[in-house]
Amino acid sequence: MVRQPAINARNRAPLSTERIIETALQIVDGQGLGRLTMRRLGDALEVEAMAIYHHLPRGKEQLLDGLVAHVAAAPVSPGARGGGAGDALRGWARGYRARLLEHAGVLPLVVTRRNPAALTETVASLREALRLGGAAEDAAAVTAHTLLGYVIGHAALEVRGTAEDGADRAVDWDARFDAGLDVILGGAR
Amino acid sequence: MVRQPAINARNRAPLSTERIIETALQIVDGQGLGRLTMRRLGDALEVEAMAIYHHLPRGKEQLLDGLVAHVAAAPVSPGARGGGAGDALRGWARGYRARLLEHAGVLPLVVTRRNPAALTETVASLREALRLGGAAEDAAAVTAHTLLGYVIGHAALEVRGTAEDGADRAVDWDARFDAGLDVILGGAR
């Protein structure tokens, strides 16, 4: 019988921070943030809950920070090449919105976990895209923040299912989002 | 000895939904959402925690819904009269932002509690302001949503303390917010 070095005695993959975060994300996406529990997460990892603390010494705080970093900080695919700066920004905004909606359960964490570093890369990439499009540094900073605020706020309105008025007339959120982009980016291409 | 009808045998004001919500808001503002506990809320109200369920049968869910309604749904003072539609909207946006930041602890709830009704009045008042300013109905709907999304998203970025770049150069959030308003409202007065 040959030993598999990466598999431990009980024949399962060893724990790792990455595997913990990904499993936690599955729980949040599938069952909601409220059901993300150290004990339940341990079950999903086929491990006692206390084992998690060996990889995340700061416990649940660190776990939640990890979730935010995983969905909000990762770079957004630049989208279609070849258009002007306006198209590039539209592509960025659509991609970031899609990511936030894919993991709607972590949105409350993205919104309020005090973790300035998490969005630094995001803002930086946005400003870079703007500078490449020829915008001045000051204008780029303002536009980047305005756009990011809009994308996050719009995603929040969507997951809330904000009612339009008394009637429950359905809202076309995709169209709404694009229309808002036009307002902010001034219809420029 | 004369009986005070509104005061019970132990000489304290009787519980009411309003008093419960307000006390809960004080705890959230002062100590953060994580420390809002039925037991702690009971202490603050000088009552056993279980008494709260008599007024809020749905328990903590209903309590959190009440907090959202209290900070997000109440009308915003219209601000200075006499300017054009642009000034009215700027006043509305500044007022709403101030309210959200005053109760930053409930922002995660505003963002993601599934409670479409809570923001209906808010959106309606916004669209009314726009129509009075002479905007067409369609354009008003788009602008209202764009503006509301921006205000909420910007407030979220602020309470997160989103870092600008590697250096921790301080951000003038007031100026940023106004600059974003100019982008969205097109500098129109």
Add this chain to the structure above:
DNA sequence: ACCTGAACACCGTTCAAGT
């Protein structure tokens, strides 16, 4: 009608112990 007390099933986290 309004509040209490005890109880239940769950939390996050610590700490000593196992391998």
Add this chain to the structure above:
DNA sequence: ACCTGAACACCGTTCAAGT
């Protein structure tokens, strides 16, 4: 080094009981 088991101090909520 990595994981377990038992324990502690908390949760939200139910339910019968008090006044």
